[in-house]
Amino acid sequence: MTxxxxxxDDISDGYDTLFVDxxxxxxxxxxALPDAVAALRAYRARGxxxxxxxxxxxxxxxxxxxxxxxxxxxxxxxSIATSGDSARAAMFRGAVGTRVWFMGQSFDHRFFEPLEVIEDPVEIACVPLDEAEGIACVGPFDPMADPETLRPQLLHAKQKGLKLLCANPDIVVDRGDVREWCAGAVARLYTExxxxxLYFGKPHPPIYDLARRRLTALGRDADTFRTLAIGDGAQTDIAGAMGEDIDSLFISGGLAADETKTTQQPDADALRAYLEREGVAPTYSIGHLR
Incomplete structure (x- = not known):
């Protein structure tokens, strides 16, 4: 029962580390969300x-x-662990070949900047779809357009047998009051x-491995520290925490604010119904991180 x-503060004394979305x-x-910033500052001040x-x-x-x-x-x-760094590491190890069709917006080409931690990285060339060995998807070309508009290109890619490297498993994200499609929506359609x-962010294991390595770099033993995962994504943050067997705090006032009837706090019945539909069981829930 969540x-x-x-x-x-109600629960933080039981954890040494937070993995925070x-x-x-x-x-x-x-x-920035001021209450969340204050809560994290206070947590760090206690060690x-x-x-x-x-x-x-x-x-x-x-x-x-x-x-x-x-x-x-x-x-x-x-410290910070990003799905992008995890996916880039896989790409520079040749996960989708060396000739890659890029999906994303113009500013996303920074995804192809060298990654110094990879020994002997493969040389990646961005090529048209017809010449590609694989796909690097940072997001849809137009985050406001239905991913279905990409079906013709994805059908061609499937027929060529291309693997799609998904740099962001999120389906949607809210930029202020505007909801945008993410790379996860494209990858989901391609899989369907x-x-x-190929996924490298939450809820999949590679990003948790990266997060633990970031923790180790801080001089902390990731194997013995008690960790709490915090996030607003039922199928990313919470499902990922469950897969890693770590406790989780679900922020109901994010992506699921409407479904959980969250203003300051979630409606208990609406929260229960939502979590049952999503098939997840976070350890705790709160309206907003504070």
Whole structure:
């Protein structure tokens, strides 16, 4: 049974480390959420470690810059693990070949910047679909357009037997009050069509391995520290935590605010019904991180 709490302080003494989702928990895609920032600062002041674990396709340094722009201070977190870095590592190891068809917006081409931690990386060339050995999907070309508009290209890719590397398993994200499609929606469609999609963010194991390595780099033993995962995605943050056998705190006022009837706190009956439909069982829930 999921326990509804009123503040992170209610439970934080039982955990040494937090794996915290960003979008919908710490910021809304436009600006920092002050109560969440205050809660993380207070947790770190008591000696806890905060690893931001995000399905963003960006590199860690790109997230650091974005956080500063949104007003999230550096003393609210210790390290960052991104789906983008996990996916880039796989790409530079040749997971989808060397000739890659790129899906994303123009500014997403930073995904192909060298990754220094990979020994002997393969050389990646961006090519048209007809010449490709695989697909690197950072997101749809137009995040406002229904992913179904990509069906013709995806059908061609499936017929060629191409694997799709998904740099962000999220289906949608809310940028302020605007909902956008993410790479996960494209990968889901491709899989439903019979194609092969490779995932590296939540809820899949590679990003948790990266998060633990980030924790180890801080001088903390990831195998013995008690960890709490925090996020607003039932099928990403919570399902991922369950798969990793770690406790979780579901932020109901993010993606599921309407379904859980969340203003300050979720409606208990609506929350229960939502979690049952999603097939997940977070340890705790709260309306917003505070």
């Amino acid at each position: 326990r509804i709490i009123t503040a992170l 960003l979008w919908g928990c710490v910021h809304d895609g436009v600006r 806890g470690a905060v690893v931001l674990v995000t399905n963003s396709p960006r590199a860690r340094r790109g997230i650091e810059k974005q956080l500063a722009e949104f007003g999230v201070p550096g003393d609210a977190w210790d 069509m019979g194609g092969t999609s």
